[in-house]
Amino acid sequence: MGLISLPNFSTAAIRARRGPKAPVDALRAYHFFREQERSSTGVVEDVATVLLTNRECPFTCVFCDLWKHTLDNQTPRGAIVAQLQEALPRLLPASVIKLYNAGNFFDPQAIPPDDWPAIAGQVSAARVVIVENHPRLTDERVLRFQDLLSGRLEVALGLETAHAETLSRLNKQMTVADFERAAGWLRDHDCDVRAFIQLGLVGPTDEDDLVWTIRSMKTAFAAGAQTVSVIPTRIGNGVMDDWRVAGHFCLPQLKSLYAVQQHGLALRAGRVFVDLWNVSEFADCSSCAPQQIVAMNTMNLTQQPVPWPECACGNAADA
16 A cells, blocks of 8 residues: 555546546536535534536646536636526535535635635635635635625645655655745735645555555645645546556555544544545445444534544454
């Protein structure tokens, strides 16, 4: 396990190993839903999350599977506005709105800047608006959009890992220093920061990966992030599937995600969330996974540790 000994892949090589994209409509968000999240003040708030349909991210990270619901070409002007006009009325009221676009909000090919005023108008009731962006695209454009908002702006940056050698093999085209610069710049300009960190990238053992995921959380908090979201690395994007078959990559375990969450909360440096979308695929025991996922969701909402529900039915892979 671990990507350190593997060769670097170019954008073209990564895309050549992928399957087909899903059909999407530029005028419709490909998914939207309500969720809950604990705020920095300790209140559990309703969150309206819209997964926007827009141009594919140009950075093409080796682990990413978000390209499946993106456009091949530049997002048409007015398309994002139309997507929000359809999605938001079904989701509001909500204190927080996430505008996630499988890439970079401040890539003008993905989110046309001419649409920013209309977008800001549509999210004017939100206390916080969260967008995602690459550290290297974090600059004065952020401030121009921030000035249009009624509420606070939070930018989610993908650090992925603080392990420099592994990060260099992800085709993310950034360094830890790039993340630190972007996070510091955002905080200097009164913008909140969230960091995305991947579990399962650093090996050769689960213990090594746990150590480096915790170090990555510490790096993100030290750089200025107030919130860290840990995402288990998935397959389904070509290269990672090939590496799994060849024995270079193993899906992280559900209990490893729980352990990272426990360690992150113990840091008391900021909010720590784990991504629970479809995490049952990481479980050893399908019968006991639901209660284990409930425990982690409780930790997300309370930011307090909860005991791990051990497998009690004898069906776990390691039982």
